[in-house]
Amino acid sequence: GPDKKSWKTAMSSFPTSSWTWGEFYHTGEDDDETEDESNESETRSSSKDSLIFVIDCSESMFEKREDDSPYTLCLRCAKNVLSNKIISSDRDLVGIVFFATEKEKNPTGFKNVFVLHELDSPDAKRILELEDLAEGDVHAKFQVKFGHSKEFSLYDVLWTCGTMFANSSQRVGHKRIMLFTDNDDPHPGNLALQRQAKAKAKDLYENGVEIDLLHLNSPHGTFDPNLFYQYIIMMSEDDDPGILSNPSDKFDELLTRVRLKDHKKRSLMNIPFNLGPDLELGIRVFALVRSTKKGVAAKLDPRSNEEVKSRTKNICEDTGTLLMPTDIKRCYTYGGEKILFEKHEVDSMKRVIEPGLKLLGFKPKSFMKRYYHVKPAHFIYPDETVIQGSSKLFVTLLKRTLARDVIAVCVFVPRTVSSPRFVALVPQAEQFDARGVQICAPGFHLLYLPFADELRKLSYSHMEKASTDQIDKALEVVKKLKFKFSSEAFENPGLQQHYSNLEALALERDAPDEIVDLTEPDVDQMEKRAGNVLKEFSDLVYPHGYETVSVGRKRAGPSGASSEAKKAAPSQGDTQLVVATVQEHAQSGKLSKLTVATLKEYLKAVGRKGTGKKNDLIESVKEHLGI
Amino acid sequence: SISKMARKGDVVIFLLDVGSSACSAPPGHATFLQNALKVINMIVQHRMFADSKDEIGLVLFGTRETDNRLADERGGYDHVTLAREVGPPTLDFLKMLQCEILPGNEEGDFIDALVVGMDHAQHYMKGKKLGDAKFLLFTDCGSPSSGDDLETIRASLESMNAQLQVIGPDISDEEIPNGASGPPPGKRKTQIQISGERILKRLASFVDGTFLSFTDAMETLAFFARRQAKQTSVFRGPLEVGSNLKINVWGYYRVKEQKTISFGKVSAVSQASAHPGSMRVKMERSYHLNDEDQTEVAKENLAQGFWYGKDLIPIASVDKEAMKFKALKCLKALGFTKENNVKPHQYLGEGVVAFVPDPDNRDAGIALSALIHALQEAGYVMIVKYSFRANAEPKIGVCTPHIKPNYECLLFTQLPFMEDLRLFTFASLDKKKLAANDDQVQAVDDLISGMDLTQAVRDEDGELGEGLKPKNTFNPVLQRLYQCIQHRALNPEDALPEVDPLIADCLKIPSALVAANEAAVEKVKAAFPLEKIEKKAKRDASAAAVWKDTGSVDLDNPVSMAKRVRADESLSMAGIARVQIREVGTVDPLGDFKALLGDQEVDLFDEAFSQMRKRVCQLIFDSLGDQYHGKAIECLKALREAAVRFREPAKFNDFSTELKDRLLAGRGSDFWEKIKEGISIIWGFSTWS
Secondary structure (H helix, E strand, O other): OHHHHHHHHHHHOOOOOOOOHHHHHHHHOOHHHHHHHHOOOOOOOOOOEEEEEEEEOOHHHHOOOOOOOHHHHHHHHHHHHHHHHHHHOOOOEEEEEEEOEOOOEOOOOOOOEEEEEEEEOOOHHHHHHHHHHOOOOHHHHHHHHOOEOOOOOHHHHHHHHHHHHHHOOOOOOEEEEEEEEOOOOOOOOOHHHHHHHHHHHHHHHHOOEEEEEEEOOEOOEOOOOOOOHHHOOEOOOOOOOOOOOOOOOOHHHHHHHHHHHOOOOOOOEEEEEEEEOOEEEEEEEEOOEOOOOOOOOEEEEOOOOEEOEEEEEEEEOOOOOEOOHHHEEEEEEEOOEEEEEOHHHHHHHHOOOOOEEEEEEEEEHHHOOOOOOOOOOEEEEEOOOOEEOHHHHHHHHHHHHHHOOEEEEEEEEOOOOOOOEEEEEEEEOOEEOOOOOEEEOOEEEEEEOOOHHHEOOOOOOOOOOOOHHHHHHHHHHHHHOEOOOOHHHOOOHHHHHHHHHHHHHHOOOOOOOOOOOOOOOOHHHHHHHHHHHHHHHHHHHOOOOOOOOOOOHHHHOOOHHHHHHHHHOOOHHHHHHHHHHHHHHHHOOOHHHOOHHHHHHHHHHOOOOOOOOHHHHHHHHHHHHOO | OOOOOOOOOOEEEEEEEOOOOOOOOOOOOOOHHHHHHHHHHHHHHHHHHOOOOOEEEEEEEOOOOOEOHHHHHHOOOOOEEEEEEEEOOOHHHHHHHHHOOOOOOOOOOHHHHHHHHHHHHHHHHOOOOOOOEEEEEEOOOOOOOOOOOHHHHHHHHHHHOOEEEEEEOOOOOOOOOOHHHOOOOOOOOOHHHHHHHHHHHHHHHHOOOEEEEHHHHHHHHHOOOOOOOOOOEEEEEEEEEOOOEEEEEEEEEEEEOOOOOOOEEEEHHHHHOOOOOOOEEEEEEEEEOOOOOOOEEOHHHOEEEEEEOOEEEEEOHHHHHHHOOOOOOEEEEEEEEEHHHOOHHHOEEEEEEEEEEOOOOHHHHHHHHHHHHHHHHHOEEEEEEEEOOOOOOOEEEEEEEEEOOOOEEEEEEEEOOHHHEOOOOOOOOOOHHHOOOHHHHHHHHHHHHHOEHHHOEEOOOOOEEOOOOHHHOOOHHHHHHHHHHHHHHHOOOOOOOOOOHHHHHOOOOOHHHHHHHHHHHHHHHHHOOOEEOOHHHHHHHHHHHHHOOOOOOOOOOHHHHHHHHHHOHHHHHHHHHOOOOOOOOOOOHHHHHHHHHHOOOOOOHHHHHHHHHHHHHHHHHOOOOOOOHHHHHHHHHHHHHHHHHOOOHHHHHHHHHHHHHHHHHOOOHHHHHHHHHHOOOOOOOOOOO
16 A cells, blocks of 8 residues: 555655654554565665666668668667656656757757757656657658757767756766767767767766767678777776677667666665675675566545645554554464564564574575475675675685585575575576677575475375376477567566556547557467367367366356356355455454355355354354454 | 365363372473473464464373362272363463463373373264364373273274374483483383383374374474465466367465564553553544645545656546456466576566366366476476456466376466566676685685585484475574464563574574584685775765765765765865864754764764764753754754664664653653654664674
């Protein structure tokens, strides 16, 4: 809910003033439950990134290469970044600057520099504008709106970016410029202009601005970054993979390169990695994969359409007193009695060891089972800021574990309030793709190991095994339907639809753009490739006339009408959901809002009699839950 | 087939020897009775935490009195007392175990006790829907037993389908290292004990029961609060491959993250009152505009909206309904891919689901079996679209074949979408200055070899085997919470107990590896220069940042921070100019405080904080009326800000609690209200302490 959000906010950026008690109440809520998870994800109000796309608009950028002109590719990249930012980090700021234009638009009045978008959070209009610029007769549109110029000064361009960062009304964390060009020698023979540009780049870097080059091949030869741009690229050592990737002129490649850089790499924490008595090195912990969720619904005042702030107060039901955080004790019902603790006692109970990562030993990698998965992994990388020399020990450990094909088992306590967990550190060697883009970073993946309680013992019914020819046929199916899986190929249809709906509302369109559900199997294609084999397989495993769509047919009965009825009632598979729903309603005292069917389903699931009127059912549920 | 019924509770009856031998031990050693109570206590406690439906009873033998139905009706069965009838475990029962089991000093026959227990169980279970009867017999065999009627007892146990577990004195005569749980050293078994044990072993063997020594029992039971979740399916439906092949499957969680227990909230105000009542805490939420008056908006007048970039888009409830994702429940194959195309470090979600064939459908079983074996042979996995119910947003995931002698299944794990991947590049670590020399490689190799977890724990036969197997690890925090809750339940006034060594030990390097680890660590330390950078460097950077109004400090990047600071000349000049200030005065406490903190040479945070604190107290408590209250609040704000910057939130929080107590105790509650309006506690922790 919204409370969680603001709690996260509080964790990620310490507000400095005017933070009222009301908000504190609000944030203090649910503190027992939300501990670990909440501070994992970066939040909308955590430090903002800002990014300026600087696009060379010389005529060569409009000459078509393999699929499109570089100018169009750049616009599509920028549009893509804006759309993605709306989903993942919608408070980040993005700006777009064209240079080598005939017209000008910038605060200083420089010639040949056109600020298309000031630094601001992305919105629907900007996305539309970029879409529009990249469609139809792109070049003609450009010439009308901006026009070409052979004259320009990179110094002016960089100066403009500097001013944009400085003038931004919002506070920014990380600042980055992405420069797109196919010209490796922008100021041939003009040493003064070259020197000015280099000096400005350095100046910007000293003020915390990183400059990255997204170079494209020119129509007349390959791009040589050593000619000039090596003096302009300004990256912190920490982010720089050390190798400049090759120029690309395909959209996917360019987009990958942009996506690698369009956000600041943030670690979740830096902690000590203990290898034994008095031996610690510094590491940083990252989350490389996390579920991106829809934004939380905001509550609005309908008259102003302004977001309202919520405040919560805790009131003592018996006395009606407003309770301070220190007036609230924690309680656990044990053997029918309320056992009370102070909040700090509960915290201290959870603190069985100091935060950090502690080595317990090594195992062959083969001991790591594929089903050891309880929560998403982390990634660790050395950190020199607290213990100097950490990187070297880290690298040696990484290389030796790789060479010996072992994993390290550790106990991991990310912060003082979190529960320790056993984890496996799985080493990963650095890898680059053909173009020199880093695809695997050097470091350890930190995989969470389940506890005994989490490995559920299931009882399985005895089942007949397949025969060799059945297996062989299945093997044919597998071979016919093989593909190279990559998560990159699958957009989340739920998220995409949500944002497409919002976009339609933002632009007051009648209907949202239809989204393509990439998770839906292409059945036609599958049948074309494997239809015959699938049929043969069916014939081999199923008796003639086997009705395959008959789950629960015994219960549902043979008629079509009953399957309709089945839909209305919660299906068998949802028992867990029903249990959770009922418990939730019971806790909030809203059992009466549930349907009789749900209550009955629940009672059945917990092994109680589910008969009588609704009130009887509710009483039964309460009795079961001890309420 | 898979049980669809809810689990029934068992009836567990403890048969406990309180006879004279069980109650005696040389000074300094625990008696058999004390040890037995410890184990029983643990068992009961764990049933209570596990929300077990088991019901529990207690029969004592060797008691001075005789109190049981059989004695009344038939005579005999002397010195046997039914101390607690079977019923759900309660706190009172735990309390009884702790203080009300007194040494009996008589001789009681364990056979009598078992018969009394069986009789009671039979009576209790008659007509009730309960599981099995379990008897846990605790005796040191110190009293003679008739050993009569073993055959009759065997027949009764079998007819009841009952289980019997005997926990006796340690069988071997060897000394047990931790004397507390073994027999007192030097205490030899008597003839009575030896013959008693013989009877018990026979008895146990009748019903496939077990005979455990104390040492074994303690180890087995110490961590047995295994909260076995009920087997409930999360999916029943067809696995679809293409448009025509459908295999009916059921899904169950095979691995699932378990959250530790959660605590409710109660009002200390109510608790402290004369008539505590329910002590419930009610949460009230109100909504406010972000204007000067913080105007409240009634909940029913609120609308909803979503952020789209910088725009907040209001959503009418009609639209909201229309926006909901519509999808059918499904499990569909997208295709097959090589196992190594799917990376375990990209798994999402909180567990693993096992898909097994519909248990009522033999043909589905064969079809799934064929698929599982084909995947296994080819080294392939299946990529699927999965929607566990109608209108649940679809996920993608991987199904991995899993073949065991007694079952086969597909193990499903969720995989990321494009939006879930965070693409970061990291600086290469393949640098010359990071290359290790031979000594360094050797040191790390020794560490790896010395800490081999495949040779870390001794099994029953004394062989070294794999340590830290997930199926043998327990959540230490859960164990700790159990320990504390029970302790508080029985000793409400006491502070929390020390962490049980059993809990602490499981988080340490296995003892078999400690020596090797220490030796290797010494080598690593000698080979790799590691230097801890003093906290001060970080502080200076942060301290300077206080005066530079840049908002957030880049905690990840102190170096860049320092760079920025250097760029601003006037800033460090200001620091240098004021360096001579060593005290927070009353005239300009704010200025002095800032100057102290701004010192680039020495870390004066602690000093500055404590002086400022003193000044604040002076301003509040030593002033007549409220003329300095405004100033005090300014100072408090500065303190809070500094505590945040220097990552010493606890310091500020402690102070504000102290302030609150002092103010509320005196006549300062008005002023406290004023403070509350403007200043809050610092919420959050620094991880590197």
